[in-house]
Amino acid sequence: MSTPAHSPAPAALVADRLRAVLSRVSGERMAATVTALAGEAFAGRRVGSAGGAAARAWLARRLADAGAAVTLEPFAAPHVPEVYSAPTVHWTDGDAERHLAFGRQVAVHLASVDEPLIRRGPLAVAGVGDPVGRWLAVPAGMTLFDAYGHAHGALGLLLGRGVDADGWQYTMLAGPNPGPQPILTLDATTHAAVLHAAQAGTGTFAANTPIRRLDLPAANVHGRWRTAAGGADILLTAHYDGVGDHPGLRQPAAADNGSGVSVVLEAATILAGVLPPTAGLAVALLDGEEAGALGSAHHAARLRATGATPAVLNVDGAGHLHEAAAVEAGGPAHGLLAALDQAGRHTGLPLVAGPVASDNRRYAAAGLAAVGIGAGMAGYHSPADTPDRVQRATLTAVARLVVATALLIGADPGTVSSQIGDRR
Template identity: 45%
Template sequence: MTSTAAGLGQGGPDLAALVEAVSATRMHAAVRELAGDRYAGRRVGSPGGRAAASWLAARLGELGAQVQLSEFDVAGVRELYATPVLAWSGAGRTRHLEHRRDFVEHLASADLPHPRTALLTKVPETDLETDLETGPETGSETDLRGRWVLADATTWGRACELAEAQGAAGVLTVRGTDADGWMPKMIAGPPARAVPVIAVRPEVHRHLGEALDNGPVQVTGSMPLRQIATRGRNVHARFPRTETGGHQGGDGHGDGPGGGNARLRVLLSAHYDGVGDDPDRRLPAAADNASGVAAVLEAARVLAAAPPGALELTVAFLDAEEAGAWGSAHHAPAVPPDTLVINLDGAAQLHEAAAVEAGGPAHALLATLDQAARLTGVPLKAGAMASDNRRYAAAGLASIGVGMGMPGYQTPAETPDRVQPDTLMAAARLLVATVVLLNT
């Protein structure tokens, strides 16, 4: 990371002192805490997720903030309630595959709680092009009844329709892995099909196709995946202003911060939820998004100790982002329309530059963020940030999303040791400098 010493003096002595007050040790401790066993991956509605919300509320309260927990309904969360099974046999040999290495739940899968064994078949291209209304007796060359069906990434949807119409056992399709060979976990997706759907990594898909060309293949698979409705819990905090002409106190409601005669409102946000542990494997969610939460929490600590000026600072630690950004969707309509929003999703591994996406009337906010980045030595680039910032922008707020990398994204490899202290420092310093510049 570029040294900040040369540029900070241009922002005044207060800016230099505040930026230097940022602590990597504090942030990494927060990452380790949130990625710990007691929070179990922090999935929305889970005991671990609720415990994380309580921990964050306590930390914000210690900083002098007025804190409120705000709950809301969340539907359609995918819950893997047991470890799925997948094995296949051909040419006298049986291969038992490893969940999240060799295969993974497809989010459109029907629930299949117990292993189902059946022969595997391919769907000929002619069948995929046949109108479903002709039915298997009149239009299909292959009877799929009671069989697992092998489909590729482009034909799996059509294969599912045929499988549903003909009573197939289920569908196997293909999905890639990350650089470490993991298949990331997700908990929000398309509507469920009427048949089980299992995604296998490309090498497994190829081997299945080759084996099927040379003889019969038998597949045994289960997919204990259900959709649940639950409750999310946002953590909102407001840091009262105390200067002459300002105000102190207020109702403390995180869903409606502001009021009085404040001239500027800034909201720093980050989602604290993860996708949750697997039944037999930890998914620590250290990068996504314990890292972003840690940086926002540290920025709030530094800013809370600074002269308040005319700015009202609020913080939102949001739930259910992984399930479809439900937390920010719940919060955004209640935020005062003149609030400036900076959302941080990922602060674990800064490569060439931090990704920045602006939405709503954010031109002035973006210019200040760019100035802060130049002063603190943080390189920026335009990039897609599909996170809570988009919910705030859709509500008409000036909103910027910032991301600084997520190594091991939504896999067991997303551990605290992969969260780089320098990146945490870059993220927190950028937030602090931006808020200070807005306040001058």
């Protein structure tokens, strides 16, 4: 009995070929990319910032140097919040005056109104007594909506908020629209002390809330090596924007998402030389993810309008692996997820189903097969997200996973498209 011309290669042969390709993955190269993206040349890297524009130009050159045809996809990023000056905040419980450290003890809430002038007045508890002319400490368990109902004529609201292991209140750009009041968030210890002083009727508080909303230009960076010619069309994605710097606070955005960008660049560069000519390969480096996954929403809509159906692998956070990488699949992703599972078994990277709240969800919502991969980060959205905390071993593990997955879904049956056996 003759063997078909395209019979699946034996599992051992597939494994050998994958192993040879995966040996090309370099943690050193990826770490250098992370360090560059987190450096002063790209300071801020928030959507619409000078650092973001500089990073975009640099990434476009990187893709072109790797042999991709590069295009930019401009779009608008409306109503992006910006703390344009460090808030001045101090208070007293009747004895000593305390000045609060921005980013640690105090931050400006996204729902705050812009108030550049310092408001000074006595402390009170939201929902207790007359709020007029007072800063209101909001007790735990009271929602912001309920606090608004008790705040007519108040100077502002003071909410409690946890800090991370490094003592920072992490930064967010996507969230509620501005409300009617100045709002500050205080770390748990400070909030408890302020609430106690408010209950005792002895405290005074003085602060401003310098936050504004900006309509900003944004752009995705696309690189395509080739279009699909009867085979799978593979799209690797990662967002290159960060939450940006605050006045006096540098936030490098190394793990989120310099790490994801470095993985995608490394994987695409390797895949460009080993995928068969039938497979398509493209990269989308996305802007505006931190402001609401704006870049992927724009790109996914364009793909849907043109009828393109790539298989999407999105990487967001490849900096600090704990026990397993999180995987979230959406859209018609059964085959993609199966290949990812097989790639994880081959590379030895444990995978677990878990939320990856990133650009992959925009592609899945557009009806595309999409998988998000997240492998942890230290210093989330804070000054502590520095390159030295991004693990080379994690970068390497995730890049190997992406390369193996793309090979399994993109190569023809005569090379490495056969799935590795289901044995661990």
